Amino acid sequence: MARTYPTDVKVFLDDEDVTKFIFGGDTITLSDLNNRWRNIDISPYLKYAGLHKLRITAGSGVGRVDAKVESK
């Protein structure tokens, strides 16, 4: 059984869909050449100081994700 990336991946910050703003599309199409992003500036999407939630959903399939948020 071949392993594949999940499809129709979306990214939410504080329950707001930011996929389009960050990745330029309604969903992310993952592949071996399109699976890593570094230094995404999420400052504009964090509207308050305090606890935030990052949520990543998939339309189908199973995926792994390693998420890192760094504050400076």
Next chain:
Amino acid sequence: MPKWRVSKMRDSINEVGKLLRKTKNNSEAALRRHALNHPRVDRVRDLFDDVVPFEMEFETKPQEHSFNMDLYFNKPPPLNCINHGQYVLICENFTVEVSTGSHLIQLESSYWPGSVTVYFGATQIDTSQYSEYDPVNGLVYVVVPDGVTEVTICYLRNTWTFQCPESLDPLNGSPNSNGAIAGTYSGHYEDFFGSGIPVDTDENTQIPQGGYYNYAGFAQYSAYIDDHSGLLTWDTEEGRIQDVTNSISTNGNLNFVPTYNLAPYTNPNYNVSGLPIVDGNNVRCTFSYDLHCGENFGQTFVGFFGGYPERTHAYFEVGPIKISLEEDHDLINPLPPNGPFPPRVSIMVENSGNMNSLGKCYSNPALNPFDGGCIPGYQSIGSFEVTTASLPFNTPVSVFIDINMAQDKIEIIINGVSYNFANPIFRAESTGFGNFRTQDYLDGKLKVSWDAATNIVDAGSFYLRMNDVHLSPCGFHPDEL
């Protein structure tokens, strides 16, 4: 109990409270200083699917104003590393009960040729002490010395059928039935007749091939096909020779068609089953065939040589093979379930560019029968940029260039860092070009430019190779942990 005694025990002057408050203030001040000096990182790694999303909480402080996020997606992990991925590493233990000496050991399953490692106890032994006797039937021949009672054999079981390419494109790689791309083939020409140059000794006619030739023992004769002029060309100690009468190719490709007497997937040295061979950093498909000169193979015309449809033998080695990065994760240095001895099978090549189609110019019209000079749209000074696969941090990257040209200058830029090489001349097969280590994710751009105002650019392709990448089969790159 008298009242005054109770009052004293309650610390009426509040000394303890003052001390606690002072300690708290000091602690908070220390924490603030610490938080101001260092960025804070929250990191979570998990699986997600259509039912259970990935969720991660992180906190921001009022004094923080900049927030960056990294995301690294991956495919789902293998299920217990068994039968879920394409490659499975198995280590089997055997107890030598009967006697020392030669043993033909039966493994549980077939294995990838080149993937076997043998250990006596925890010590990996030299390949001279064992041989991959029969990969298809899982047999390994081991010479066990005195005193050794325990033998461990690790191997990659191939649960994925990899088909060798059925055609060769020496410049662009060859797609096979699985969609994997073979890189530029190394183009060995095996001179069965021992003549040293590609001739059929019976008729003394040249045998054309696409790409380059190399002869064991006759390195001074490196013949190749000029893919645009289609001229059979080889260099000797006396200089370059070009056979202007035997033009054979219009596109630099040597295509095999069914009418061709092709005996694919046979390696006279080792493998007759068609299994790809894991060979160090490469997966190789090999096969031999009979070459009938004077036949027209599809769009590629293999020229007439005195009108005789002569025959000789050629031996091509196709590779390296591009397998997707995720498959590499399983294959590269998989960690054995037992023992601290990870057998290293590194693999991977990215066939990422073809210089040939992007810029060339023949300064000598005699060498270019098509238009007598620069081919329209081609240029002697050019560059191209390729997008490479994302590579993990600190990945050793070797840049190899498979090119045949004489440049005034060639410059390679990797992630914005320029490497200049003056007057490079590369010939024949993969030439080690430089070794780099990614300082960050190599997620992008690799630019090659050249300046060859006066020289001939014959052909070239470009690819990257990762060496010795340590990736665990079930998880992430250890450096990322």
